[in-house]
Amino acid sequence: MTLALSEIDEVLEEPQRRAYYVYGVAAKTPDMSGLKGVQEAGVHALPAGDLAVVVSLIDLDRPPRSRSDLLAHSAVLDTLARSGPVIPVQFGSVLADLDSVESDLLRARGEEFRSLLTELEGRTQFVMRASYREGVVLREVVAGDQRIADLRMRTRSLPEAASYADRVRLGELVSRAVEEKRASDAEGLLAEVLPLTVASSPRAGSGMDHVINIALLVDNDRISALEETLEDLAGAAHERMTIRLLGPMAPYDFVGDPGGLVD
Amino acid sequence: MTVQTSQRRSGGGYLDRPASSGLADVIDIILDKGMVIDVYVRVSLVGIEILTIDARIVIASVDTYLRFAEATNRLDLYERGGKDLFDALGETSERTSSGKVSGAIKGVKEAITGGDEEEEEEEEEQEERRRPAKKAPAPQRTGNR
Numbered sequence: 012m013t014l015a016l017s018e019i020d021e022v023l024e025e026p027q028r029r030a031y032y033v034y035g036v037a038a039k040t041p042d043m044s045g046l047k048g049v050q051e052a053g054v055h056a057l058p059a060g061d062l063a064v065v066v067s068l069i070d071l072d073r074p075p076r077s078r079s080d081l082l083a084h085s086a087v088l089d090t091l092a093r094s095g096p097v098i099p100v101q102f103g104s105v106l107a108d109l110d111s112v113e114s115d116l117l118r119a120r121g122e123e124f125r126s127l128l129t130e131l132e133g134r135t136q137f138v139m140r141a142s143y144r145e146g147v148v149l150r151e152v153v154a155g156d157q158r159i160a161d162l163r164m165r166t167r168s169l170p171e172a173a174s175y176a177d178r179v180r181l182g183e184l185v186s187r188a189v190e191e192k193r194a195s196d197a198e199g200l201l202a203e204v205l206p207l208t209v210a211s212s213p214r215a216g217s218g219m220d221h222v223i224n225i226a227l228l229v230d231n232d233r234i235s236a237l238e239e240t241l242e243d244l245a246g247a248a249h250e251r252m253t254i255r256l257l258g259p260m261a262p263y264d265f266v267g268d269p270g271g272l273v274d
Numbered sequence: 275m276t277v278q279t280s281q282r283r284s285g286g287g288y289l290d291r292p293a294s295s296g297l298a299d300v301i302d303i304i305l306d307k308g309m310v311i312d313v314y315v316r317v318s319l320v321g322i323e324i325l326t327i328d329a330r331i332v333i334a335s336v337d338t339y340l341r342f343a344e345a346t347n348r349l350d351l352y353e354r355g356g357k358d359l360f361d362a363l364g365e366t367s368e369r370t371s372s373g374k375v376s377g378a379i380k381g382v383k384e385a386i387t388g389g390d391e392e393e394e395e396e397e398e399e400q401e402e403r404r405r406p407a408k409k410a411p412a413p414q415r416t417g418n419r
Contacts, residue, residue, distance in 0.1 A: 030314060030315065033311065033313075035308070035309070036309075071315065074315070074317045075317055076317050078297055081297065081300055081301060081304065082297065082300055084304060085295070085300045085303060085304050098308075098309050099304075099307070099308040099309065100308050100309045100310075100311055101306070101307070101308040101309065101310050101311070101316075102304050102305070102308065102317070103316050103317030104310075104311055104313045104316060104317075105313055105314055105315040105316070105317065106311075106313060106314050107314035107315075111314060115311070115312050116311060116312075119312075120311075138303060145345060146349065149345055149346050149349055150349060152346070153346060153349060159346070163346055163347055163349075166343065166347060167347045178339075178340055178343040178344075178347075179336055179339045179340060179343070180339075181339075181342070181343040181346060181347075182336075182338065182339025182340055182341065182342035182343035182344075182346075183339045183342075185339075185342040185343065185345075185346050186338065186339055186342045189342070214302075219338075219341070219342060219345065238289070241289050242287045242288065242289045244289075245287065245288035245289040245290070246287065246288045246289075249288045253288075253290055254288070254289055254290065255289075255290040255291075255292065256289055256290070256291055257292065257295060257299060257303065260295075260303065263303060263304055263307035263308050264307055266308060266309045267307070267308070267309065267310070
């Protein structure tokens, strides 16, 4: 496994405080021309056998963490993912030099990367988020529990200071009721969606409107089926919730476990 | 009206398919995700991590219960019945949910990530390998109602 000499020559001339920002590892050498990466730097694919490490040479004195760097990281990876399988590396990962790229990354983990890339071939990640229309769901909760309706009547007519304990109790009951609805609504959505996916990975969600936030890995030939199913679900549920589908995007959620993504 | 909004967004359907991801979505998508490799330097994103965790903790706190209670008590504003009900509901609930809860969290994330050039110039420190995390400023709770 060797890095292309032309690339090495080019980069050795760079000043000392520069290093390699790593976006990810791809299965073949992708076309990087015209892509702008973090710090507006050019994006290079360092070919190494059947793999390619996608990097930008960056200025270490000004580490990338601005809004545009975050956007560039995801834009580079999502672009790569459109032309073939890619393993996204966590944002902000910087290697010192080409030796590290070759020894720490490719030699140490080449086999792992190859098998992961094979699993990701022909598959695409999406993120699905469902959110309640808050007012609708809260009305359901009030209508569905007499204790909540009573507490609400009582706390509404009292000054805040005089009803503190009751308001905490009300909020707790409402929060639990919403949680139960959430569990059952999420289950209903997943029953329709998961059969169309290869793998899924729940993501953190918060807020009272949160129903589900989940990453989905889909075979490319099932994407339109997924879109149609979600369109139907969104139409059927639109009075109570909204459903968003983000993607296609690089498989950020399906490269973390060394054990592989398919059971 | 909510129904029209979602129709516009997705070109005829109810499924919301944003054409490109905004900063909040991108942070959400890439934060803590991706392959972890041995690195020389890991650029610090500690501020964002802390805020995300903070947003998760808040879910089970008294503050959250009070927010739920407040939202529930606001309901009488649109308990009018009749044909207008759904319209009023849809509009108000959308404003409430995106503006108040998730909006606040997104706002905090954006504030910390910064993005204007001035802030970028100031953030010159970087986290060398295994250096303990710098403590981020506590998130401000914005009481926008």
